[in-house]
Amino acid sequence: MVVDELRKVLPSQEQVDRVFHALADATRRDILARTLRTESSVSALAHQYPMSFAAVQKHVTVLAAAGLVTKHRRGREQIVSTDIRALRTAAQLLDQLESIWRTRIDRLGDILAEPEGGAPQ
Amino acid sequence: MVVDELRKVLPSQEQVDRVFHALADATRRDILARTLRTESSVSALAHQYPMSFAAVQKHVTVLAAAGLVTKHRRGREQIVSTDIRALRTAAQLLDQLESIWRTRIDRLGDILAEPEGGAPQ
DNA sequence: CTAACGTACAACCATATGGTTGTAGATGAG
């Protein structure tokens, strides 16, 4: 496992920024959903959206910078494939946040066990 | 449940955009993590970061627009609390995306089981 | 009442973002 691979597994704040930012656009989420189903070329993707090829190309670049997709040449086409790991990283971070929240609820539970307490949820 | 509440449960694309955009900044993720642990005032939050009060205020506004936090007055302070639902919505969306991915893997399994198969769309 | 605190918000600035068009370089089809 090379250093570059490590970066995907142990994401820096900047990497997390990139992943969520990549996900914060409906077109990019759609491109991701599409390529999760089937690999496709950038131009094939471009046909699906009411914008220029260059715009779609930029969206793919953003997804690639976030590690959500990878590109590889096949003939004259550039094939976009997904890398599920970046997606899982994001999901795990949300889980972590939710677990922080659950911990607080547990603490509230402790408080409830005592004489006085405010109702959670 | 009012219409405004419904909007949080059935998020529009714009709402999803806002949630992921809100999460795409390390300061905002930290504010969220902090308020998941303990409610705190905007000024208390502001003390934690190397930026102006106004900047932190803006970050809180972004989180609130995404529905990740809510604000309510307590005396002269504005208390920031979390709403776990928006976070769960984001997590669910990631799960959906991953499930699309798993479906493809299943289909690949089907294809392997059969002699020949072109997978349309 | 007055002063300090917490907040709200406007104005401003530099940079990023998301789109466009245009040009040029690979590559495969015929």
Add this chain to the structure above:
DNA sequence: CTCATCTACAACCATATGGTTGTACGTTAG
């Protein structure tokens, strides 16, 4: 070889973003 296709990338533009400072307002402490 020639041409159409796919890609890459630069230049440009309008708007959004993330920060600043400054001002004004509500509220609490003394």
